[in-house]
Amino acid sequence: MNILIDGMGGDYAPQEIVKGAISAARKIEDTITIIGAQELIGTELEKRGWDGDNIAVVNATEAVTNNEAPAMAVRKKKDATVNVGMRMIKAGDGDVFISGGSTGALLAAGLLGLGRIKGIKRPAIAAFFPQIGKNETTLLLDCGANVDCKSEYLYQFGIMGSIYVENVKGIEHPDVRLLNVGTEAEKGDDLHKEAHELLANSSINFKGNVEGREIASGVCDVVVTDGFSGNVFLKSSEGLALSIMGRLKDVLLGGTISRIAALMLSKQLKEMKKEFDYSEEGGAPILGLKGPVLKIHGSSKAYAVYNAILKARDYVASDVTGQIEKALADNDELSEYKTEVTDGNAEA
Amino acid sequence: MNILIDGMGGDYAPQEIVKGAISAARKIEDTITIIGAQELIGTELEKRGWDGDNIAVVNATEAVTNNEAPAMAVRKKKDATVNVGMRMIKAGDGDVFISGGSTGALLAAGLLGLGRIKGIKRPAIAAFFPQIGKNETTLLLDCGANVDCKSEYLYQFGIMGSIYVENVKGIEHPDVRLLNVGTEAEKGDDLHKEAHELLANSSINFKGNVEGREIASGVCDVVVTDGFSGNVFLKSSEGLALSIMGRLKDVLLGGTISRIAALMLSKQLKEMKKEFDYSEEGGAPILGLKGPVLKIHGSSKAYAVYNAILKARDYVASDVTGQIEKALADNDELSEYKTEVTDGNAEA
Numbered sequence A, B: 001m002n003i004l005i006d007g008m009g010g011d012y013a014p015q016e017i018v019k020g021a022i023s024a025a026r027k028i029e030d031t032i033t034i035i036g037a038q039e040l041i042g043t044e045l046e047k048r049g050w051d052g053d054n055i056a057v058v059n060a061t062e063a064v065t066n067n068e069a070p071a072m073a074v075r076k077k078k079d080a081t082v083n084v085g086m087r088m089i090k091a092g093d094g095d096v097f098i099s100g101g102s103t104g105a106l107l108a109a110g111l112l113g114l115g116r117i118k119g120i121k122r123p124a125i126a127a128f129f130p131q132i133g134k135n136e137t138t139l140l141l142d143c144g145a146n147v148d149c150k151s152e153y154l155y156q157f158g159i160m161g162s163i164y165v166e167n168v169k170g171i172e173h174p175d176v177r178l179l180n181v182g183t184e185a186e187k188g189d190d191l192h193k194e195a196h197e198l199l200a201n202s203s204i205n206f207k208g209n210v211e212g213r214e215i216a217s218g219v220c221d222v223v224v225t226d227g228f229s230g231n232v233f234l235k236s237s238e239g240l241a242l243s244i245m246g247r248l249k250d251v252l253l254g255g256t257i258s259r260i261a262a263l264m265l266s267k268q269l270k271e272m273k274k275e276f277d278y279s280e281e282g283g284a285p286i287l288g289l290k291g292p293v294l295k296i297h298g299s300s301k302a303y304a305v306y307n308a309i310l311k312a313r314d315y316v317a318s319d320v321t322g323q324i325e326k327a328l329a330d331n332d333e334l335s336e337y338k339t340e341v342t343d344g345n346a347e348a
Helices: A015-027 A038-047 A070-076 A081-090 A103-113 A151-169 A190-200 A227-252 A256-275 A302-318 A320-330 A332-337 B015-027 B038-047 B070-076 B081-091 B103-113 B151-169 B190-200 B227-252 B256-275 B302-318 B320-330 B332-337
Strands: A002-006 A031-036 A055-059 A096-099 A124-131 A136-141 A176-179 A206-210 A222-224 A284-287 A293-295 B002-006 B031-036 B055-059 B096-099 B124-131 B136-141 B176-179 B206-210 B222-224 B284-287 B293-295
Touching: A002 A015, A002 A081, A002 A302, A015 A031, A015 A038, A015 A055, A015 A302, A031 A038, A031 A081, A038 A055, A070 A103, A081 A096, A081 A103, A081 A293, A096 A302, A103 A284, A103 A293, A124 A151, A124 A227, A136 A151, A136 A227, A151 A176, A151 A190, A151 A222, A151 A284, A151 A302, A151 A320, A176 A190, A176 A227, A190 A206, A227 A256, A227 B227, A227 B256, A256 B227, A256 B256, A284 A320, A293 A302, A302 A320, B002 B015, B002 B081, B002 B302, B015 B031, B015 B038, B015 B055, B015 B302, B031 B038, B031 B081, B038 B055, B070 B103, B081 B096, B081 B103, B081 B293, B096 B302, B103 B284, B103 B293, B124 B151, B124 B227, B136 B151, B136 B227, B151 B176, B151 B190, B151 B222, B151 B284, B151 B302, B151 B320, B176 B190, B176 B227, B190 B206, B227 B256, B284 B320, B293 B302, B302 B320
Parallel strands: A002 A031, A002 A096, A031 A055, A096 A293, A136 A222, A176 A206, A176 A222, B002 B031, B002 B096, B031 B055, B096 B293, B136 B222, B176 B206, B176 B222
Antiparallel strands: A124 A136, A124 A284, A284 A293, B124 B136, B124 B284, B284 B293
């Protein structure tokens, strides 16, 4: 397997990307290809004493930054890392592409370079969210690829999410819910009322609406959301968890007695902290693209990169893209969506 | 002062409402008027040995439940607690009305019975959110009164929130931000891009977008949001904080050593838990109505009711309704909104 990773994407690129890639390359036999400024990455590899043979470097002379309008930058910078990655996937020269760069650029490059699975209106970013205290996760999609949604997109997110969880986790007929302001079917704005109806009439195991309050305790396998609310949910949860754990740390280091108590609890607290740590989770796939693409957090350090590379192998093995394609081909309820194909937008 | 409270609203009504009202009545000299089924409330008061003279009961023969379409139920049930409360406020027979019942019903009754402040397009629910570790709070509005928003509503939420924080907290020119999927001005859907522009050109101290990630750590005084995202943000934060604190409790009670450590930390952990506890915060005002109305959590128990009653006095004293009216009268930038007055919707 050849795992491609964007060497220039993220707050700590290329240093932490290279560091994470080396750790992964020492653990697995698959090839890891770092895409980016060849000389810079070569120097980083050398500096860290890399002498193995399963890391390759592919040169890309440009990179898209977070400050550029994604769609335009992707069209202009033909040799940007994200474009090189997508071209390699399309040509069969790589099995999966991982990037911690601008989400909008990754999405735009994916739409331009790979395109959507036939019948899929909009790709969606799908991330696992921890079920606190249950050692389980809930899939949330869309996490921000589509800030302007239509009800039929949400309906398709439900189907893609269901297929993903079924294939990656082996859960048959996973429970799917719609993130809304209340549990009753008639709650929410028109978008969510319509999406509720479409999902309720679909073949997936749709269990109705879910309020934000219940997600952390884990009430279902998949949560469908529009990209705006999903992004707000994910980022605010992440911020709050970090703040609470930070506050706990302050409490524990606040006095001699607390310090002793903290020592006594250190193992358990470390385990607890791990539950909220995105660097454990691996990358979030962009479902609906014609090829496996994983987004990692922009602030990913080496350990998150390492985990993402390792977990990317399972994602490739589960062939989610193929399964979604197959489901669309098999499924009559989706056929009405197969003819009309419009251009995707990449905004978040 | 006469503080009106809905005796039938909330999951634990009337028992916990009466219990909280008694605690408050023993603490303050103001009159507390419980609105609801007179006999039932009388029995509850008797059962708890109430023999003071600053609790009154006003009979209301009906109540709106969470399962009814709010606007219709409020129109049909003329003698519902929420309608009686609004009529009393309008007639000057009460200074503030508190309810833990259906948000939609409270809003519909407010629009019908009190109406909006001239020039305000939509009332908004404004709740304080803790700044973790800072002993401060951020005002978030709208928390769910308007699931379908227009940019001009968001603009007005910013102005009302600014006035509220200035008057209740005494912060001059409070920092206002817009909840969005990114910090750059061009982020988000059309609604949020337009709202950003309106807010940026207003007279309030607008500091741009804020991502969900940053709110818990406290970066501004006021966060403006559409009612859908605001509701998702608030409920998911509440659910996550509860789950994390629950998980921490499990860790602390998980073994003999942890139990000892927990004992050593009990004071600090209690303080920390208090930070995330909505029952400390008091009610959330519905800003924009022509009178002081506070929403409390549906799951409020006696302590939350007690706190809401005590804090309601400060809300009345700060005369936020009057200040918003005054600001609208003084402010030319708002004058374009003064002519067109449409009907409000009450959905969440």
